Amino acid sequence: MNCTPSPAEAATVFPTVRSDPYAPPRDYLSDGRPGIRRVSLRYGGTAWLVTDHPTARLVLADTRFSSDSTLPGYPSLPLAVKHRIPGHLLSMDPPEHTRLRRLVAAQFSAARVRESRPRFRASVRTLAEALAQSGTPDLVADFAVPLPSAGLAPMLGVPMEDRGFFETCATDLQRHDATAVTRRVAAGRMEHYLVDQLAARGRNPGNDLLTHLARGVDDGFSTEELAGLANVIIMASLETTTGLFALTMLSLLRDRRQRERAVADPATWAAPAVREALRYWTIVQHGVARVATRDTELAGCRIRREDAVIVHLPTANRDASVYTDPDTFDMTRTQGGHLAFGHGVHRCLGSSLAENLVEIAVVEILLGLPGLCLSAPPDAHQFLDDMLVYGLRSLPITWEGMSEA
Template identity: 55%
Template sequence: MTDALTDTPPPAADPARPPAAAVGWSFPVPRAQPCDPPAEYRTEEGEPLRRVPLSYGGEAWLVTGYKQARAVLADHHGFSSDSTLPGYPAFPLSSKRTVPGHFLSMDPPQHTRLRQLVAAEFSGSRVRALRPALAASAEELIDRMTAAGGPQDLVSALAVPLPALSASQTLGTPLADRDFFLACTRDLQTHDATVAQRVLAAGKMNQYLEQLFTAKRTGTDQDLFSRLARSLDDGVLTMAELVGVANLIVVAGLETTAGLFSLTMLSLLADRRQGDLVREDPERWAGPAVAEALRYWTLVQHGVARVATRDVELGGRLIRAGDGVVVHLATANRDRSVFEEPDRFDLTRGVRSQLAFGHGIHRCLGSFLAQTQTELAVAVLMRRLPGLRLAEPQAEPAFLAEMLIYGLRNLNVTW
């Protein structure tokens, strides 16, 4: 990667690089059907990628084929996550300045250094050791729910407090401040939020986290944030980097787990046959149900952005150095050449390699934790309340269509 990218003249037109205006719409397109990604992203010919105009300005290659999406995400040498580079797609939350600690928008070695500081906390062995505590959290919340009686909103009763409890136990964030974190997260991840709204939310979160780390720096607690706060004395990272890393972990963890749990439960309660499999054997089928929910719903609504750092041939097209790329994970997870009947939720399909959490070095750090916590909560809930059902089965669920992370606003259930 060199500074020459900024001085490269626009490439001449060629058949492999059709004009973006040819598609007749700009990305992103609102969902016409809440259960499916926008139909515009698919073509009858099954094209895996094409150039599209962006509603945020400029244009990019939209990658919708599964194999091509996986290839882009795996190639961190040919495709950069650095949002400050020329050509990087103008996306919500992307910044044209380097934000300390935000390793999702960095390439190695900066990305590697920061991610490794927290990676062990989310490793497979660490998460497996947490399973009893995660299951106990689900049991506690279900105890409260059943004591209050039905009907109840499963989102507010279980989906939202579940990751907050986990964050309190593992990260060291005060449980009492859950509503503050959720409000900041919603302001940051609302699709059409203004720059001013995002700046205000980020400022509040950063100020809060800096105060939290200052207090934890002299403590003896063993949660992740306490240990990281004490590492400031060793010069391993700066306060600004620590706040940025923590911001990523908190913001991503709350909405992702809440959305995954609520959408998994909607799928199981809306389809009696699918739900009965989990009711009859929760330990066997809760895991496959969550895996299929990840493929079917794919929480990241508008995909992930990259910019090419060299010429790359992909799907029969030439992506040139400096071209922006948008990998639409939700459409890639519905690729008919990879998944049979992809528009049908089927927990028996045995899906193993969906892209909901990304792929490669930038795969979601907390993906295994989110998936494990959701699986345990689904298993406990269906075992404890086998009669659980939708309180208003004919009502259209209220989806978080305006959010960058998909989910449900509420899910009313009874038992």
């Protein structure tokens, strides 16, 4: 592999705007194929951009590439702060990362997720019933946006009435054009809120994540660490769950064969549809950042210590060497191993939780709204290009008997 940047490579800027909302930017490819190349960062500096599946998987699991955003050379990206944030799992390495993750890992176990499914189903049905009464139903505003709060709030211990506060903070943190001041204010508001919530759980414990975290003070964790950890978990659950549900439904409804199969047997096809949506859309549309901690070689390229590295998950999940016909959404696909939730020690803590909630939501919507279809052509939909998490601004729908609701 030739790792000397060509003039075209040197001119490629990351992140760049998609020319096709249904595919990652083709500018990121090397000679039309996934691989590794140098790019200029829109926020300053340069980085190695990894776009093939095997190399992406390697970097995500390799301790030679650090998640610590305070290290020299870490990519200049919107959420890459250069000071240590207590409890911020996403920007730290083991052993600090291990210590914090171990504190909450059991809260996201398979057993805990199974225990939560009946509650998820009840919350989803309430949302679906409200949607069915809407005069101008929008599957994003009326269902996808409140879905994570309605489904996850009881498990996390977050009051439902504070949903608007969380959604505003999440938007302020994840907009591309948000200033550093905007992000600091949003993060500060969240921290103060969660410190108060942890104190309240200490006085009046429940059976939820915040109560579990509040007990961490007795195990040597600081209040700042616990609030920071809660912040990461809650913020990560909002936009991602909303985007995943909306894009899964768009994928099913825009393709007649996929829709007919899913409608005929939602219980069978909801889970495969969600898994394929994770591969096809990936949701975290700009991938993840790392920095090399030593000189090394990667896919034939010489990587220097303090070189910035970005793993572009959406392109890696379209690697034709791993997936047959990768640009097609196909819920019958047998190839697995997508990287939408990452890989290695930083693999998403709440991945099973999100998949289960969205799966249940897909089943209930398909069962509860017979004849469900899009009320606008697919090319009319507006995507969240300005957010770090991909999704839809709206998804107007119709179904049999809607006018009688």
